[in-house]
Amino acid sequence: MSTVHGRIRGRILLLQVSAVLAVLALWALIGAAGLVSATALPGPAAVAARFPELAGSGEYWQAVSDTLRGAVTGFGAAVVIGVPLGLVTGTYAAAEQSSRLLVDILRSFPVIALLPVFLLVLGSTPSMKATVVFIACVFPVFLQAQYGARGVTPTIRETAVSYRIPRLLRFRRVVLPSATPSIMTGLRLAATTSVLVAIGVEVLTTLPGIGHMVVQDQQGGASAEAYAYILTAGAIGYSINLLSQLAESRLLRWRPPAHTE
Amino acid sequence: MKRGSSLIVEDVRKSFGEGPDEHRVIDGLSLRVDPGEFVCVVGPSGAGKTTLLRCLSGLTRPTSGTVRYGDSPVTKPVADIAVVFQDYRGSLMPWLKVWDNVAFPLEGMGVKRTVRKRRAEECLAAVGLSPAEVGDKHPWQLSGGMQQRVAIARGLAYEAPVLLMDEPFGSVDAQSRFDLEDLTLSLRRQLGITVIVVTHDIDEAVYLGDRVIVLGGRPATVIDNLTIDLGTGRDQIGTRADPRFAELRTRVLTQIRGEKAPEQVPKAVI
Amino acid sequence: MFTGTLWKSLLKQLWLPVLVFAVLLVATAGSTSFYFPPLTRVLAALWTGLTGGGLVGDLLFSLRNIAFGLTLATVAGVGAGLVIGEVRLLRQATAPLLDFARATPTVAFVPVIILTLGIGSGPKVFLIFLGSVWPILLNTVSGVHGINPAVHETAHSYRIPWRLRLLKVVLPGALPQIFAGIRVALSVAVVLMVVSEIYGSPVGLGNFILQSGSSFKVADTWAGTILIGILGYALSVLLLAAEHLLLGWYHQRPTRARRALRPLRMRENRNEVLSP
Numbered sequence: 021m022s023t024v025h026g027r028i029r030g031r032i033l034l035l036q037v038s039a040v041l042a043v044l045a046l047w048a049l050i051g052a053a054g055l056v057s058a059t060a061l062p063g064p065a066a067v068a069a070r071f072p073e074l075a076g077s078g079e080y081w082q083a084v085s086d087t088l089r090g091a092v093t094g095f096g097a098a099v100v101i102g103v104p105l106g107l108v109t110g111t112y113a114a115a116e117q118s119s120r121l122l123v124d125i126l127r128s129f130p131v132i133a134l135l136p137v138f139l140l141v142l143g144s145t146p147s148m149k150a151t152v153v154f155i156a157c158v159f160p161v162f163l164q165a166q167y168g169a170r171g172v173t174p175t176i177r178e179t180a181v182s183y184r185i186p187r188l189l190r191f192r193r194v195v196l197p198s199a200t201p202s203i204m205t206g207l208r209l210a211a212t213t214s215v216l217v218a219i220g221v222e223v224l225t226t227l228p229g230i231g232h233m234v235v236q237d238q239q240g241g242a243s244a245e246a247y248a249y250i251l252t253a254g255a256i257g258y259s260i261n262l263l264s265q266l267a268e269s270r271l272l273r274w275r276p277p278a279h280t281e
Numbered sequence: 282m283k284r285g286s287s288l289i290v291e292d293v294r295k296s297f298g299e300g301p302d303e304h305r306v307i308d309g310l311s312l313r314v315d316p317g318e319f320v321c322v323v324g325p326s327g328a329g330k331t332t333l334l335r336c337l338s339g340l341t342r343p344t345s346g347t348v349r350y351g352d353s354p355v356t357k358p359v360a361d362i363a364v365v366f367q368d369y370r371g372s373l374m375p376w377l378k379v380w381d382n383v384a385f386p387l388e389g390m391g392v393k394r395t396v397r398k399r400r401a402e403e404c405l406a407a408v409g410l411s412p413a414e415v416g417d418k419h420p421w422q423l424s425g426g427m428q429q430r431v432a433i434a435r436g437l438a439y440e441a442p443v444l445l446m447d448e449p450f451g452s453v454d455a456q457s458r459f460d461l462e463d464l465t466l467s468l469r470r471q472l473g474i475t476v477i478v479v480t481h482d483i484d485e486a487v488y489l490g491d492r493v494i495v496l497g498g499r500p501a502t503v504i505d506n507l508t509i510d511l512g513t514g515r516d517q518i519g520t521r522a523d524p525r526f527a528e529l530r531t532r533v534l535t536q537i538r539g540e541k542a543p544e545q546v547p548k549a550v551i
Numbered sequence: 552m553f554t555g556t557l558w559k560s561l562l563k564q565l566w567l568p569v570l571v572f573a574v575l576l577v578a579t580a581g582s583t584s585f586y587f588p589p590l591t592r593v594l595a596a597l598w599t600g601l602t603g604g605g606l607v608g609d610l611l612f613s614l615r616n617i618a619f620g621l622t623l624a625t626v627a628g629v630g631a632g633l634v635i636g637e638v639r640l641l642r643q644a645t646a647p648l649l650d651f652a653r654a655t656p657t658v659a660f661v662p663v664i665i666l667t668l669g670i671g672s673g674p675k676v677f678l679i680f681l682g683s684v685w686p687i688l689l690n691t692v693s694g695v696h697g698i699n700p701a702v703h704e705t706a707h708s709y710r711i712p713w714r715l716r717l718l719k720v721v722l723p724g725a726l727p728q729i730f731a732g733i734r735v736a737l738s739v740a741v742v743l744m745v746v747s748e749i750y751g752s753p754v755g756l757g758n759f760i761l762q763s764g765s766s767f768k769v770a771d772t773w774a775g776t777i778l779i780g781i782l783g784y785a786l787s788v789l790l791l792a793a794e795h796l797l798l799g800w801y802h803q804r805p806t807r808a809r810r811a812l813r814p815l816r817m818r819e820n821r822n823e824v825l826s827p
Contacts, residue, residue, distance in 0.1 A: 035644035043648060060667035118567040125568070125780070128787045130741040133757070133779040135749065136764030136772050141586045175371035182338055182364045183439060185389035193388070197376040212654065220658040220742065224749050235662040243663065250659045257654030274376040276421035 059243045066244040067251065074248055079233075084252065087222065087229035090146060091214035094153025098210055102158045103203060106165025111195060127163060131156040132220050139225065149221045149229075156217040157210040164206025168199025201272055208264035215256055285361055285442030285475055286351030288314045288337060293346035294500070295332050306332045308500035310346070316442065319469055319476045321486035324496030325537055330479040331367075333496070334447050337477065338364045350443075363436040367448040369429045373420040379431055380405065380416040386439040404434040407471075409464060426457030430464070437468070443475045450485065459517050462489055466515060483537070487511075487530045488520060495536050505536050588770045597774035606759065610778065613756040616672055617744045617786070620679025624736060628684045629729060632691025633721060642692060649689055657682030657743055661750050670751040675744070682743045683736035690732025694725030730794045737790060741783045756782070 044064050050056060051063035058066075074080040109119055131152055142148040172195055180190050222231025230249050237246035290312045296305040306329040314320050324330050335341040336348050339358040348355040350362065358364075363386075366372040373382050383404055384397035392400070402412035408430040420428055429449060436444055446465075450458040462485060469476050480486050486493045487509060495505040509529060511520055520526055579589045600606030635641050661678060668674040702724060706716050748757025756779050763771035 032643050035640060036647050039644040039648055057667060060663070118563060121564050122568045122571060125784055128738065128741075128784045129780045130738065130745050130783055132742050133745045133760065133776050136760040137776055140764055140767070140769060140772065173371055175366060175368050176374060178340055179364075179366060179372040179374075180389075182340055182358045183386040183389055183435075184358050184360065185385070189389055193377070193385070194374065197374070200376075216656040216658060216742075219656050220746055223658055223661055224746060231659060234659050238662045238666050243667075246663055250655065250663070253659050254651055254655030257656060258651050261650065261654055274419050276375065276419075 059241065062244040062247055067247045070245050070248040074245070080252075083228060083230050083233045083249070084256070086146075086227075087215065087218050087231070087253075088256075090149040090221070090227075090229065091153055091218040093150040094155075094218070095157050095210055095214040097150070097154045098157035098161050098214075099207065102161030102206075102210075103165045106162040106167075106203075106206075107169045107195065107199060109162075110166035110169025110199070111191070123159070123163065127159045131217060132224075135221065135224055144225045144227060146227065149218060149225075149227055152221055153214050153217045157214050160209045160213065161203075161206045164202045164209070165199060168202030168206075169195055171202060172198045197274075201268075201275070204264070204268045204271065208261070208268070211260045211264060212257055215253070215260065219253055283442055284473070285316045287316060288362075288443060288475070288477070289347075289349045290333075290337070291347050291349070293333075293336060293343040293348060295329070295336060295341065295343050296500075305500035307496075307502065309502050310496075312494055312503055312506070314475060314477055316475050317473055319466075319489060319491045320478070320494060321490035321492070322477065322479045322494045322496060323481065323483055323486045323533060323537070324501060326481055328496045329501035330481070330496060331447055333501075334364075334445055334477070334479045338362055338445050340364075361441050362443045362445060363439040363441040365429075365432050365436045365444065365446040365449050367451060369432040369449075369452070370420075370425075373428060373431060373435075375420055378417050378419060379423070380412065382420065382431060383434045383438050386435060400438055401434070404437045405431070407437060407468065408434045409460075410434070424457075426453050426461065429453055429457075429461060433461075433464070433468075437472075441474075443477070446476070446478045448480055449478065451480070451482070458485070463515075463517065465489065470513075483530050483533050484521070487526060487533065488515060488517075493529075493533060495533055497537060497539075505533070507532065586769060588773070592770045593773040593777065596770040597778060600771065600774060600778075605754070606775070606778065609754050609756050609759045609775075610782065612672070612754045613744055613748065613779075614782065616675045616755070617679055617740050619672075620676045620743075621683055621733075621736065621740050623676070623680045624683035624687055624740075625733060627680070628687030628732070628736075629691050629722075632688045632729075633695060633717060633725070635688070636692040636695025636725070637717075637721065642696065649685065649692075653685040653689055657739070658746050661743070661747050665747060665751045670753060675747045675752070675755075678747050679740045679743045683740045686735040686739065687729065687732040690728045690735070691725055694728025694732075695721055697728065698724040727798055730790070730798065734787065734790060737786055738783070741779075741786070745779060 047061075047064050051058065051061055134152065134155070138148050138152060142151065176194060176198065180194050185194070218229060219231040221227060222229035223235055224231075226232065230253050234246045234249045237243065237249065290310060293310045294305065294308045296303050296308075298304050310333065322330055322333065332341065336343050337355070339348075339355045339362070342356055350359060355362075374385070377385065380398060380401040384392075384401040387397040387400060402416060405412045405416065410427060410430055415423060415427065415431075420431065423431065429452075433446075433449070436446075449465075450461050453461060465476065465478070466489060468474070478486070478489060490509050493505075493507050493509060494503055495507075496502070497504040507529065511523060511525060511529075576590045579587060580591065582589050597606075601610075635645060657678065660681060664674050664678055668677070698721065702720060706720050711720070744755075745757045748755035749761045752758040756775055760772050760775035760779070763769075763775060
């Protein structure tokens with residue numbers, strides 16, 4: 021049984037590796053065929069060659085930590101403020117109805133558009149970056165927490181009411197666990213957004229970080245290095261996603277298995 | 282189990298909406314259930330049976346008329362009435378283990394963990410489940426019939442002398458349904474509780490009840506209140522083969538059928 | 552048919568935004584702060600910009616780019632997504648690749664693309680396409696994958712040809728998930744539109760707020776920012792309307808007892824799936 025399973029997993033892994041190799045080959049082909057200039061799209065070999073040197077340089081890790089610091093600060097603040105607020109407004113329907121339109125409008129707003137305004141008011145500082153990240157993250161977190169709190173099914177709510185469960189216990193043992201899947205989704209979205217927005221701010225200002233390094237390298241003609249940083253950003257985003265899914269599966273072990281392969 | 286009081290419904294009306302949109306579900310409905318009785322409420326779908334049960338349990342207030350338990354009116358859920366919902370899959374909390382689910386009402390009453398757990402295990406055993414086997418599982422890991430037993434166990438844990446059940450066996454397969462019916466009868470016998478079962482299944486109502494209350498009409502009201510004189514020792518094979526059983530169910534069925542317009546009653550086509 | 556419940560529902564949803572607007576209006580009325588001019592002045596700047604200034608030109612430039620980019624992304628994303636979703640091997644093989652592509656912040660490409668391809672419309676449309684295609688693609692794959700197997704088996708047992716099956720069974724079945732993906736793609740597209748225009752562009756809303764900001768025309772900067780917000784919101788409302796039109800069968804119709812018409816509202820990203 022386990023060998024069959026193992027063989028299937030091995031086969032899938034092989035497929036995935038071949039897919040990656042195929043993409044790399046295509047990438048190399050496009051570069052070699054001269055379809056695009058080397059500065060627009062350097063070949064995979066050139067980009068890969070940059071990594072050993074970058075990994076040894078302090079500058080690289082400094083840039084990564086600058087980006088992450090801004091992202092984590094903004095994200096953390098968003099969670100601390102957004103989750104409780106969302107849970108409260110989700111539990112009291114009247115508040116939810118009133119805030120609905122306002123939150124809808126604010127949510128669809130591209131936070132990065134606030135950058136020129138923020139530059140005026142706060143100047144180009146790391147705390148400005150964290151503030152922009154905070155604003156971008158707080159809405160998905162808030163909305164998902166609210167959605168989760170509202171998502172307590174009527175049947176479960178009525179069951180708790182019919183057994184006269186006191187309000188605090190109801191919140192702790194019914195609303196909170198019921199809202200956790202939604203909250204986790206919100207955290208996952210916000211975590212990805214935080215890195216995205218941090219890099220966006222760095223690209224548009226001179227604030228240090230991965231975005232800034234990409235700009236600097238590209239302007240200096242070192243596009244292989246720029247691409248190395250882009251791939252780094254991708255790796256960070258990918259790891260965040262992976263970690264979130266791990267955390268979710270751990271915390272939500274009680275969930276019945278969804279649609280499986 | 283302490284001895285409960287009578288549940289009295291006096292001229293209750295329940296409607297939804299107001300003005301021209303008012304939709305009267307039940308009107309002029311009166312009934313009475315005394316302690317220790319097993320009463321089944323039947324009626325066609327949409328007749329207002331669930332609405333009645335919600336008024337009885339305090340989850341909804343009637344638009345007019347009163348529901349009394351003993352001397353006091355029922356305006357919100359009370360300690361003496363436990364409810365087992367129709368949708369057991371929806372009413373059991375997926376994030377709690379089975380024993381946690383059963384013990385939840387006790388947790389709400391502030392009972393300590395070790396005491397709750399013991400009581401939950403007793404209730405699980407009472408409904409025919411093995412606490413060691415299912416106690417630590419999550420609801421979705423059990424079959425439908427087992428989940429409904431857990432819901433019943435939870436109702437027992439509440440230690441209420443009155444048990445209200447809303448179409449409790451409807452979503453369960455036929456074989457499990459017979460087992461659960463007998464379980465309910467034996468629980469009533471052992472604990473001396475009052476049981477009110479709302480169901481659309483006429484056979485089930487006649488099999489289970491000391492009395493069957495038939496709802497009908499739009500808006501719904503009591504159109505019959507018949508005593509089931511099939512004795513106290515009911516069993517699935519003997520009782521259902523009894524000619525008296527057939528008479529009683531025919532009477533109920535006729536009344537319910539009579540509620541439908543003739544064209545609504547399907548005719549068999551050979 | 553306006554009933555009392557309709558008015559009540561509208562009132563409940565509108566009172567807070569209207570109140571906030573009124574408070575802002577009043578609170579900033581006498582403002583002498585440089586960075587937070589009175590709301591009236593910002594609105595006046597918005598008005599003059601739209602009715603005579605070049606703001607309309609900027610708006611149309613941005614709108615055109617985002618429309619093109621999103622349309623291309625939808626066509627490519629849905630097309631590729633349908634194929635990948637249907638072919639199990641393909642879906643499994645490309646899963647990590649697509650996840651990685653999705654996780655890469657497209658904003659990081661902005662300097663590279665603009666510095667090499669220029670500041671015209673083309674590179675911007677390309678960037679918007681690059682960023683928006685992944686959520687649409689991934690959600691399409693997930694939508695196709697999530698179709699009830701019984702539906703497939705029914706189509707198979709009636710020997711429906713694959714072209715018709717794709718069009719009449721798979722596509723509609725995946726449509727709710729696809730729309731969720733497009734909604735996410737829209738917010739990504741707006742961000743990329745703004746970033747690419749701020750970074751390097753002769754015209755466009757992003758460029759407008761950059762210029763106003765650097766020349767300290769504060770009211771104009773706020774006005775442009777608000778206009779971007781309006782644009783984003785208007786596009787999402789349009790998308791929602793399209794979704795309601797095409798997915799009428801998917802949304803539950805309100806029961807008779809709840810007749811009140813609910814104003815258009817946006818659903819949360821509950822359907823968003825970052826990986827299959």
